[in-house]
Every structure is written in C-alpha cells, then in structure tokens.
Amino acid sequence: MLLDLPPEILTHILLSLPFTLVVICQGVNHHLLALISESIALQYYIHLGMSGLADNSCCNLPVSERLSRLLAKERRWEELDFDFDKIVKVPFGLNIHAKLSTGLFYGVSTNERFCSMRIPSVPDREVKWQEVYSERRIISSGVCVYEHDLQVLVTAQPRTLCTNAAEFPTIHEIQVHLNQLSTGEPHPDAQQATISFETHEEFENPYTEIVCTGDNLIFVLMDPDSRNKPGDQVYVYEWRTGQLKLRHSAPFHSYHYPLVLTADILLLSNQNTGELEYWRIPKNPSEPTPNQPFFILASPQLRSGNTFTYLRCRAEPNPGIRPCDVSKPFYTAPQHAIVVFCIGVQSTGFVGFMFFVHRSSLVGFLDKFSSSTSFTNRPRPVPYDEWGPPACRWINGERSWIEITFGQRFIVPPPERATGRKPLTLIDFNPIDVAKVLAAEKHRLQMGPEFHAMVVQAMDPLNDPDGCFENAVYSSLPYTIRISQEKYSFSALILDEESILGIKVRNYFPVHHRTVTFCQQEDEEERVKELHILHYG
Template identity: 45%
Template sequence: MSPERQEAFEVQMAKQREALRLQEKRKVRQMANSSTTTTTTRLVKVTLLDLPTETLTHILLHLPFTSVVICGGVNRHLQVLISESAELQYYIHLGVYGMVDNPRCDFPISERLNRLLVRERRWEELDFDFEKIIDVPVVAECRRRYLSAGVFSILYESGVLRQIQIPSEADQEVEWKEIRIAPFLINSGKRLLEQDLQIFVTAQPQTVYTNTAKPHTIHEVQIHLSQLSTGEPHPDAQRTISFKTHEEFGRPWAGVECAGDNLLLVLRDDVEEHKPDDQVYAYDWKTGERKLEINAPFGSYRRLLFLTTHTFLLPNAKNGELEYWRIPQDPSETHTSDQPFFILSLPPLSSGNVFHQIFLSAKPQLASGLRAASKPFYTDTHHAIIIIEVTIQPVDGSRVTDFSFFVHRSSFMECPDAFSAFISSDERPTPVPYDNWGPSVCRWFSSSVDGYYMGLITGVFGQRYASAAMGAGPLIVFNFNPIGVTKVLVAQRRHISKAKTRDEINKNIGRDEGNQNIEENQGEEYAGKGKKILSQTSVPGISSEPLTQGPQINSSPSEPWLETKVVTRALDPLDDPDRCFEDTVYSSLPYTMRSSQDKYDFEDLFLDEERMLGTRTDGDWNLLKQLHILHYG
C-alpha cells in the first residue's frame, strides 16, 4: 500500500474511532438522563402516607398534640393510625389533660394510657375509687397544717410536727410520725419529692446592745435543709443558710419557695409594732450563696411564686401590683436589686380603699429533679392554675372584703413578651394596666359563690380548684383546662342536635311523652352560668375509652348525665356590691364546675394529684380531729 493510501486509511480509522467514542458518550448520557428521570418520578410518587407506620408514628410524636389531632381529622389513613396507636393516644391525652410523661416509669404505654383515662374520668365525674377516714392521734392546738408530696403535716403550738403518708390504696396502712423540730420555727413543710428535700426555717431572737440606743431584739434566721427519706441533713447542702435581720422584729413570719437550685425566702413581721422592712432573699440552696436581696416597706410582700427556675412573681400589696423579678445567674451580677423588670397592675381601687394582703398559690411546684419511678405521669406545671386572693379594706379598717382570681402560669409567663415595651432594666418599669393584660386570661370571683368560700389557696392543684361549702354541703371542683371546656361544649352541641332530631321525629309520630322526656334530659339554664351536659364528652380525633388490655372504668349506665356547668362568658363582670374597685372588673377565663353527689362538713379542703383531703375539727379550727380522704387515682 502506497504511503498516500496508508495515510488516508489511518485518517478514516481515526474518524471511525472518534465517531464510536462520541456514540458511547451519547449512550452514557442517555442512560444517566433516563436514570435521573426514573428516580425523580419515584420521588414524586412517594408521599407522607407511604412511609412505614413506625416512621409515621415517630414523626407525629414530634408534632404538638393539637396538630396530631388535626391530622387525624383530615385523612382517613391517619385517623385509623392515630386511633389505634396506644403511643399516639397516650401522647394526645397527656396534652389534653395537662400532664407530662415520666420517662423513669417502666409501665407499658397501654397501661399508662389506661391509668390516665381512668383517673381523669373519675375526676370529671367526682367518682372516687375509695374513701378513708383517719383519726388524728392528738387533738391539741395546731399552728399550721398542709399537704405536700403526698404527706399531711400538722405543726402544733408545742413545737411538735406530726406527719402521715396519705394512702394511695384502700388497704394501705397508715402511721403517724412525730418529729421534734428546732425551737423558734417560723416555717416548715416545703417538701420537694424529686429532690428528696424538706425545708424548715427558724428565727431565734437575740438581744443587741448599742452605745447610742436602748437594747433591741433582732433575729438570727436559719434555713435547715434535710432529706425527706432519712430526716438527716441533705447531702447536697454544703451548709446551713443563716443571716441576721437588719431591724427589730416582733414576731417574724417566713414564706419559702424552691425551684431547681434556687430557694426564695420572704421575711416579714406578723405584728405591726416596729414595722420593719419586708425582706426577700434568693439563695442557691446547695452552695448557700446569696444571689439576691430585696427590701421594701412593711406590708408590701407576703407570698411569692416561681414562674420559671430563675423568674418569680412577687405581689406588692402596697402598690396593688404583681412584680416580676429575675434571679441573677451570673456571679458578676449584683446581689441587691431595688426594682423588678416587669409589672402587672391589678384593677384600681375606689377612693379610700387599699389592698391589705395578697396571697397566691399554685401546685405542683416547678419540677426540677428526678421523678418517682412508680408514677407514670405528672401534672404539667407550665399550665397549672394560679389562685390569687386579694384582701381589700378601707383606710379606716372598718371592713375587709376578699376577692379571688385565677390565671394560668403560662399566661403570666407570656405577658412580658406580649407587652415587651413595658420591660425595663434601668428604672422601675411602668405597670401594664389590668384592662390591657387581665380580662382575657383571668377569672374573678367574690369571696363566696353560692355558699362556697373562693379564697381557699390549699384547694388548688394543676388546673383544678376545689372548695367546700360553708357548712355541710357538696364539694365543688372547678376545672380551668380550656380543652376540658371545649369537650363540654362539643358534647352540649351534640346533645342539643340529637335532641332536636329526636324531637322532630316524635312530633311527626305524635309522641308527646317522648318530647317531655327529652326536655328533662336536655338540662336547664343557669342564668349565664352554663348548662347541664352529657357525661360522654369528647373532642374529634381523641378516643376517651381505655384500651381493652388494661383496667376498665366502672360505668354507671343508670346515671348517664353529669350535672356539670360550663362558663365561657366573655367579659364577665365581677360582683362588687361594696364598690371596692374604681371601675367594673371584667374577666373571661372559661371553666367547668362539678358538684359532688354527697355532702360533707369539712373545715378545710386540700387537693393534690390523686385526691381531695378534708379536715374535721373538734369545734375549733385549731383542734384537728379527723382527716377524710377521697381518692381518685
């Protein structure tokens, strides 16, 4: 082959190889495009409902429980999944009833759910599972009594403290324990179960001599921290907290609260001879370090309450305000403060009236430690209701009038964000007027409602408030859970709708007797205070029946109706016949109210997660004779 032909052949072969290379490249590109198109098509076809049940359940458990309920109402597949999943039902009902799960408990989810449903149904119907009467061993004058962490305590004037573990089972044995406590005790009984902590406060008088004045008496105040389980000094407390009062006290009184590592103490004089300043202290109870000191004119402070572990609410009776204070977290911050960072104003009083005292209470206290493994769930402190009792009197002291109002802790916590323009760190903040913050989140009552005293701060726990009649009468339980109110309203609408349908049928067939029966079951108006409603209340997407694997509720087919009142009136005016307030006070926090079937003659009523506890006396409030326990689970 000639060189020319050889060169032409090589050129032609090179072109063919380049063509083959380009052809292979196109094939690879086409295959890649085909693969991408197929993958994209598959991704488009995959939806949330195509996910495995376990994955979908896991996703739903990370949504707010209200969103889970909504999901169940918009899709049939999700509705079946949610209604048949014990885990999702338990999660929803924890939110509905304002509870939180205890991860330390080893009960299966189905048993936790059943226990929750059984207990809440009993509370809704006030159908206790057992009652028990316990005799008090010694009928003598007592100074104080309280229920805390399942233990009832009586502090006697003699300085003896008697305590009893309140039974959670009908056949549980009870035993009184006697504790000889330190002299000069001025407060006892703050019991924090999750921290195995009990707090006692003493104030020992000391005579002080000076060169320029006559001898006077100050007090050495000590905060004693002991273990609940052993009674010995708490191992986490590095020292006993101790300080001396700045001024002369006639009879010191102390209020104490604890949350996390922070302990708050308010100290004031119970006699008005010397009128020393009210003093508030914040400590780290483990190290004994003082974090904050507040001084205010006599009669300003008496009670305080933690909103978070570092923020607390301090009612100021002198100014008629609710003050927000912050405990310093940085050691470099000042330990003395002369102003709160945020203030809510109470309704202004009419001329000549003053706030005499302001009490407040909320239970349970803020949880900050390990929970007992035997309890599957606990009350969510974030949504607990706070009762605030205000005592008003004219400047001449001629009469005293009491009012109470209720607010969720969560509402108080949201106020600084809602009214951030009123927050101040440089000077005393301008108070937020009541009409701005209060009517939508409060519910006010006069001192008594239909013969029930409404200022019993021991009767509050979670979102419930219980009160006994003034004399023998039924017990009443208020429930400020907004979802509980919704359940009642839903049941009411369903009942009315069914009654109307049945009424139309009866009219068509001329059965007048049936109409009469329907009217009787339909309930009666309560002049703006609600209606009787069905016991079988529910919210769409939420099952209220216990699972078949667990214990069942004893139902009462012969009594299908609950005489429960629901109050949802917006801007409800407070009954103020003595014109204590300058203007009409409005409030609109909704609630339900349930009365017990039986009547009781209790002097005091205490409430906790499991039970109501009433006290009977020997004719005198100070002479405690019996404890009457109504247990709900």
C-alpha cells in the same frame, strides 16, 4: 410520600408534634385516623396533652398500663367519683397553717415539732406520721417532695442587744435547716446543712413563706403583726451550696407568698400597691443582684380610702419539678397550672376576693407587653384593663387555706360556718375540658346520669356590693363546673394532684376575725383534728 412510610416511623414522627396537631391529623384521611386511633402510644400522648399532664420517664410501666390508668383517673375526676376514701386522725393537732404539697400534708404542731404525712395512693397503705423536733422555735416549713426529697425548717432565736430587759429583742438569728424528707437527717446534697443569718430590724415574731424548686430556695421573711413594722426581706439561696443569689428589702407589709413563674423569674404580689412584680432570679451567685422588678402588672384600682389587707398567691406544681417516684406514670405539667390570687380589701368592712389566671398567661405577658419591660428604671405597670379581663376569672370569697388549687383545678371551699352536708364543687380551667363540655352540649351527646358539668365563659363583672374597686372589674377566663352526687360536712377543703382532702378542725373561725394572724397562743389556735382523703388518682 409521607403516608408511604412504615407505621413505626410515622408514629415516631407524630409523637414529635404538639398533641394538638396529632388530633388534627386524625381528620386528614382514613389512613391517619386508623393509625392514630389504633396506636396506644399516640392515644396516650393525646390524652396526656388534653389532661395537662406529662409522662414520667422514670416509670417502668408499659404504655398500655399508663394509658389505662390515665383514662380511669380522668373519668373519676370528671364524674367526681373517688376510687376510695380514707379517714386519718391527726393526734397532735396541726395548726391552721398546715399545708399540702404534691402528696404530702405537713405543718407545725408545736413551736418545736414538725409533722408530715404522705397521702396514700392505695386504700390499704398504712398512714405514717413523721416527726422532727427542733431545739429552736420553728417559724415556718417547706418541702420539695418530687424533685429533691427536701424538707426545709426555718427557726428563729431572739437576741437582745440592749441591757434593758423591758425592751423587745432587736434582732433574731434565723436558721434554715435543709433535711432529707425521707430520713429527717441533713440533706446529702446540701454543702451546708444549715444556712444562718440575722435580721437587721426589730422583729418580734418573724414568719416566712418558702418555695423550693430547681436550685433555688426562695422565701419572704416578715413580721405582719409587729408594732415596730419592720421591712419585709426577700431571699433567694442556691440551696445546695448555701450561697445567696438575691436579697431585697421592702417596706412593711409588702410581700407574703413568693410565686415561681419560670426557673429564672419570680413573681411577688405587693400588698401595699396591689401590683404583681416580676423579678429576675440570677442564674448563679456571681451575677449582679436586681434591686427592682423588671415588669409589673397592676391590679384593679381600689376606691379612694380602701386598702389591701393581703394579696397572696399560689400555684402548684412549680416549674422544674420532675417526679422521682417510679410508680407514678405521669404528673401534672407545671407550665399549665392555674395561679390563685387571694385578696383581702378593707372597705366599710373586710371583703375577700379570689382571681385565677394561668401561669402560662403570666409568662406570655412578657412578650405581649414587651415595651413595658425595663431592667434599668422601674417599669410602668400594665393596667389591669389591658391584661386582665380575657386572662382572669374573679369570684367572691376568701379562705384560711390557699391550697385550693392544683394543676388547673380548683376546689370551691365550703361556706364559713356552714351547717349540714353540701356537695363538692370542682372548677376546671383546662381549655380542653371546656371545649369537650361545650362539644357535648352542642351535639347533645348521650351522657350518663353521673355526668354533671357546665361551662362558664361570659365576660362577667365582679360582684362588688361594698364598692371596693373604683371601676367594674371584668373577667372572662372560661371554666367548667362539676358537682358531686355525695354530700359532705367539712370545715375546709384542699386539693392535691390525686386527692381532695376534707378537713375538720377545732375552734374554727374565719381568718379575718382573728385578732392575731400568725402568733396566737397555742390554746387559741385552730387545730386540725381529722382528714378525709377522697382519692381520684
């Protein structure tokens, strides 16, 4: 009989089950309840699953210490009670496009200087800025901190193909530099330290967004402010070998942020059509390159005369990420991450929206709507009303930074031009957290005075007073809301795995009021002058 097995073997069997089944097993009988409740390994396994985290097998801490750290971390996030705060001055003033990724804050301070800073995990750790200089103009940067210790710098050099000096350069030489983040030197795993190619259209000020995960380096090359309206270019390279796996040309203003769904599926949100396009990533450079998406989700239909000004998306961490830091006992599981889509609509004026959907839901739609998949002809887009309402949550608003989510959490940005101090508002889309708060409300559990949480789960219509969309947009993805006791005054908020970063900038003004989006003069740019690190673990 199963229950007659030695506790060690029974524990090993339970650890091979999904954590949800282990929780159910606690209600089978007193013997299993006692075994699971008293087992540190099983409690750690259950709490990892409930938190949407995964164990770091590289860490050498005992399981008891891992469990202790996990419980403390989750308590601090639930109560929005940080264990330390730290103010960091930014002496060189990173521009508004500074980014945060898995514990690294980084960006370009001048056209030739890349700066980065690791967010401290303990209060007494000294903050050190690293700087990398380039002889060419840096147009973008990206990192893969956990998995490859990789830093990617993209530079552009114009080349004039005509003798008329009044003409704009017709092409740019693009170079992708693959460096080791910890040293700033060429990455030892890259067979080519620099990947080079030329644009084929009249780019005035090329710009790119980068994602690196697994073997793939993915970026979208664009020139969103160009009078020439050159087409967007999507590239997927095998970064270790420098071989090109995918190249796709699209009309001007099609794409911006690439989103990795799985190791071999890329999502591109099309700003011209409002469609979410699924692209197959070839497993190796010898495979045929796709020339069209194989699956498409449609966004809600805009009212006649309205247009999308942008459609950006982001989720962290990316699939395939595995931490190499032996000091971290656990990490956020990529498959559970929430994806944020930031949308701008030109109606009677500019209007901004955001909607959220789990990465796992976007992957699951491939099975749910398998009849809409096609690898030969352009597939029929699945209408939003068929896929969106139960899986999404829409809210009003848009912000300059898109680093407002990590895992399943979302930090609500402060109001534009807000005055005075405001509390932090954290939204959590973890369904386990939703269930816990609902259970607490139902059973009227005795909560401490620091507990401030509520659940939103209704099927609500989006507030659309400007009439951006043809029909009412419904969504019902449930979430919890927590509000801090402390109040703060920040220009912006961004979120990472362990911390909330409050940002103070110079010359702050809303993104849609800019006349030039990416290529402002240095003295006109918004500059980050100070970071407030609120660490929760």
